[in-house]
Amino acid sequence: MIDKQSPIPIYHQLEEQIKSKIENGDYNPGDALPSEREYAEQLNISRMTVRQAITNLVNERYLHRVKGKGTFITEQKLEQNLNGLTSFTEDMKARGMDPSNKLINFEMIPANQSLAEQLDIPEHAPIYEIKRIRLAENIPMALERTYISANLIKGLTDNIVQNSIYQYIENEMGLKIGKASQIFEATIANEEEIEYLEIPEQSPVLFMKRTTQLENGTTFEVVKSSYRADRYKFMLDLER
């Protein structure tokens, strides 16, 4: 399978072979890659060449090394399109995945000064505080802390927040969601995120904060989400 007469460097040929095995499903995410020695013997090439190919694929994030264990095929990340104001439930359904929620906490609390300002309500006005793990196909994707103005979005229940909040707002309450502003930050997972997202210590997470308004301009939610950086990537179309 390696053409030694080809002007294409051998390490590059091997890289392409490994990539196509990942793409056509011969190698699956999480699988261990055969060892350098196995490749070298099987293809009759030097281990140095194999190492070069593997290192390049590690750098390109197709593979990752685990100390003392070997080299593994990296999970494909979900690509979230940011060109629209969608909910987690909609995002997952759009790609044929089954969304679910694990409710960690749901209560009504008085808004502190900062949340009151962000939600444009008086300090101590009631807000819902909702903490949910958001799962796709039963895999935790994000930890989400949502603050919703309770005088505006009335009647939230356990059952509703275990499903889709946006669907409740639009289909049950008949309100229209208008626009949002969102910030993104790279961070290292804190203890809570490590536990709920089932990720190793020191894992990177994508932290984002969304403030969302109804069509009439009233802010109804402030949401802080931490998405697993090993599972998620974001896509945006840019025009000039």
Ligand code: 16G
């Ligand atoms: C998304 C939104 C969040 C919204 C939620 C509603 C981000 C960063 N956040 O997770 O602001 O509250 O969807 O989801 O995208 P639901 O309708 O499925 O409950």
